[in-house]
Amino acid sequence: MAQERNKTDRNLVQDFKGLAALLIVSICCALVFNFWSDSGIALKGQWDRSQGVVSSKEKNTVVDASREINDLDTMVELVNAGMSTLVDVRSKAQFDAGHLPGAVSLPIEAFDRLIGDFFVEYVLDTRLVIYCAGRECLDSHRIAHSLETYGFSDVRIFSGGFAEWMEGGLPVEIR
Amino acid sequence: MLAILLRLFIGITFVAASIDKIGDPGKFATIIYGYSLFPGWIINPSAIVLPFVELFAGLALLLGVVPRSALMIITSLLFVFIVAITINLLRGHQFDCGCFSLSETSTALSAFWLLVRDLALFACAIYLLQKNQPHRSR
Numbered sequence: 001m002a003q004e005r006n007k008t009d010r011n012l013v014q015d016f017k018g019l020a021a022l023l024i025v026s027i028c029c030a031l032v033f034n035f036w037s038d039s040g041i042a043l044k045g046q047w048d049r050s051q052g053v054v055s056s057k058e059k060n061t062v063v064d065a066s067r068e069i070n071d072l073d074t075m076v077e078l079v080n081a082g083m084s085t086l087v088d089v090r091s092k093a094q095f096d097a098g099h100l101p102g103a104v105s106l107p108i109e110a111f112d113r114l115i116g117d118f119f120v121e122y123v124l125d126t127r128l129v130i131y132c133a134g135r136e137c138l139d140s141h142r143i144a145h146s147l148e149t150y151g152f153s154d155v156r157i158f159s160g161g162f163a164e165w166m167e168g169g170l171p172v173e174i175r
Numbered sequence: 176m177l178a179i180l181l182r183l184f185i186g187i188t189f190v191a192a193s194i195d196k197i198g199d200p201g202k203f204a205t206i207i208y209g210y211s212l213f214p215g216w217i218i219n220p221s222a223i224v225l226p227f228v229e230l231f232a233g234l235a236l237l238l239g240v241v242p243r244s245a246l247m248i249i250t251s252l253l254f255v256f257i258v259a260i261t262i263n264l265l266r267g268h269q270f271d272c273g274c275f276s277l278s279e280t281s282t283a284l285s286a287f288w289l290l291v292r293d294l295a296l297f298a299c300a301i302y303l304l305q306k307n308q309p310h311r312s313r
Contacts, residue, residue: 018244022231030227034200041222043202047208047215056204056219136205136270 022094052159062145066160082128100171108139108158126152134163189233196226209270253297260290
């Protein structure tokens with residue numbers, strides 16, 4: 001009986017040693033891989049919506065917090081001043097269902113097809129304010145990054161996106 | 176025979192599930208965030224480490240190296256997944272970022288099937304743990 005119990009205890013110890021070994025190997029490999037991989041992410045992401053668009057902070061991230069307009073009042077002032085071109089990067093269907101007043105549609109999935117026309121329409125120093133669905137959507141940052149690569153010099157992002165504009169009870173255009 | 180098949184099935188499922196997550200930890204982190212159950216500081220470390228835990232536990236099970244330890248990890252992971260999915264199904268929470276790049280984010284229906292799959296895997300893992308009890312294997 002006592003021998004049986006000792007054997008069981010020994011097996012249990014072996015199980016926990018194996019478990020610890022698997023966990024240690026996993027953690028070490030994960031950290032090393034994440035450090036070297038191009039798709040690696042920071043150990044601490046930006047998951048606080050009040051700070052702007054949330055992101056895992058990937059190594060090759062397109063997120064640039066300095067571009068973000070986090071305050072709805074500032075955004076309303078910008079729209080009312082009429083000096084900026086608002087760019088909606090959501091799908092065409094979402095744009096047609098409702099968008100910020102005066103916004104133009106540049107859906108991210110059709111970016112490559114539409115960027116030529118966009119170039120013809122807007123000069124490179126046009127002040128662009130990009131938005132997508134909301135603070136959990138990185139599409140506006142992706143498009144902002146692409147537009148800067150193409151030479152546009154004044155690109156900003158409304159991080160609250162269409163969701164926050166709607167929550168503010170502000171007017172929208174429907175096409 | 177059944178035990179071997181189940182071991183292969185669970186092992187392959189875990190290895191296969193880990194590959195995509197290892198390749199795109201940023202997307203996996205966003206999915207974890209989408210559950211709205213975890214504090215921000217734990218999201219990135221989980222997205223980095225969990226896929227490798229799945230990979231090595233799956234491989235250990237497939238190769239028969241410390242299989243009981245691998246099963247203990249697998250059942251624990253499945254338990255956490257099941258609890259998280261169940262909580263979100265019960266409170267009707269669906270993550271939808273409204274963005275093109277994550278357009279395949281889960282719907283309530285896919286969450287339900289994910290829960291069914293995880294419950295089936297959990298039952299198989301518990302069965303294997305029972306089957307692999309030290310006093311029975313000798």
